Amino acid sequence: MRNETRIAFNGYLSHVAKLNGVPSAAVKFNVTPAIQQRLEAKIRESTDFLRKINLVGVTDQQGEALSLGTKGPGAGRTNTGAGNRRNPVSRTSLTKDSYTCVKTDFDTAFLYSEVDQWAAHPEFQTLLTAAITDQQALDRIMIGFNGTSAAPETNLATNPLLQDVNVGWLQKVRVSAPERVIDELVEGSGKVTIGEGGDYASLDSVVYDAVQLLDPWHRNRPDLVVLVSRNLMHSKLLKAVDKGAKSNEEENAASDIITRARLGGLPVIDAPFFPDGTVMITTLANLSIYYQTGSRRRHLKDEPEFDRIADYQSSNDAYVIEDLGLVALVENIEEAA
Incomplete structure (x- = not known):
């Protein structure tokens, strides 16, 4: 680490300590609740997808879903003149999820050669913070779509998509609402096929069903969306993009086609790390990440034995x-042979 980098890093250490009162x-x-909230806001703002879902601080480590932004029908009429009592619809009638906040390590290391490049910039602290929060945001999305368990000790080599870090949204549906999952139509086939001779004529048909x-x-609902894997959208969008490129010479023609893409009449969400061969129908407001307030721990460390600093x-x-x-989930989708 160069001398100017050391000065910049020490300044960052002092700033973080001062903010947390240590x-x-x-x-x-222990990160103070106010700073934890600010850090969570930075993580959320670092990716477009996280900005569209709920990121909620909760007091209890375990509990029942808060049912944010969801409710069933509530309109009606009661004949109070006949002695009947008006009875507002309770959210307890919803099919609620439950949650358990499990400890998740978000550890990041930066080689001296990396931070040396930032030391000359006056925004050194901003660059370092952004690098840390950006990776945490991407990790959370990856876990949300691919997580199937919370192992006592994780293994990145055997679970490169962080499958063993926590139980994600798709796994919640598989376990808690299997009646809302389609993973095969012909018993024993283990797949859902689309195209000529397949289970469905097209991806649009899958969504409609x-x-x-x-x-x-x-x-x-007007806010329903389709989260779909990129491999399934590839042929559909490739044809649309090619057609658009021939009839429209504007540079943004292809991106406009992708932005306006719909399946089964619903807008398409291109979510990072969404599993291949998968479609999920829900609203973005129905997906949440809960973090337990007061639970975030931090330790910034210089590790000369590895020529790096670590957070x-x-x-x-x-x-x-x-x-x-x-929510509805369709998995194992393949093109018909």
């Missing part, structure tokens, strides 16, 4: 589907 950030400390898995009052952080997190009646 003597030093170079020893493990899957919508019927939602509770009846959710099927025509050790942990947070108690849970991935929640607010209303299980507002």
Whole structure:
């Protein structure tokens, strides 16, 4: 580490310690709730997808989903003149998810050669913070779509998509609402096929059918979206892009086609790290990440034995589907042979 980098890094240590009211950030400390909230906001703002879902601080490590932004029908009429009492619809009638916030380590290391490049910039602290929060945001999305378990000790080599870090949204549907999952139509086939001779004529047909898995009052919601894997959209969008390129010479023609893409009449969400061969129908407001307030720990450390600095952080997190009646999942989708 160069001398100017050392000065910049020491300044960063002092700033973090001051914000959290601790003597030093170079020893493990509890991030204050106010700073935790600010850090969570930075993580959320670093990716477009996280900005569209819920990121919620909760007090209890375990509990029932808060049912944010979801509800069933509530309009009606009561003949109070006949002595009947008006009775507002309770959210307890929803098919609620439950949650358990489990400790998740978000540890990041930067080689001296990397931070040496930033030392000359006056925004050194901003660059370092952004690098840390950006990776945490991407990790959370990856876990949300691919997580199937919370192993006592994770293994990145055997679970490169962080499958063993926490239980994500898709796994929540598989376990807690299997009646809303289609993973095969011909028993024993282990797949859902699309195209000529397949289970469905097209991907649009898959979506139209899957919508019927939602509770009846959710099927025509204006905010329904389709999360779809990129491999499934590839042929559909490739044809549209090629057609657009021939008829429209504007540079943004292709991106406009992708932005306006729809399946089964619903807008398409291109979510990072979404599994291949998969479609999920829900609203973005139905997906949440809960973090336990007061649970974030941090330790900034100089590690000369590895020629690097390291940021050790942990947070108690849970991935929640607010209303299980507002989600449908189709997996193992393949082109018909």
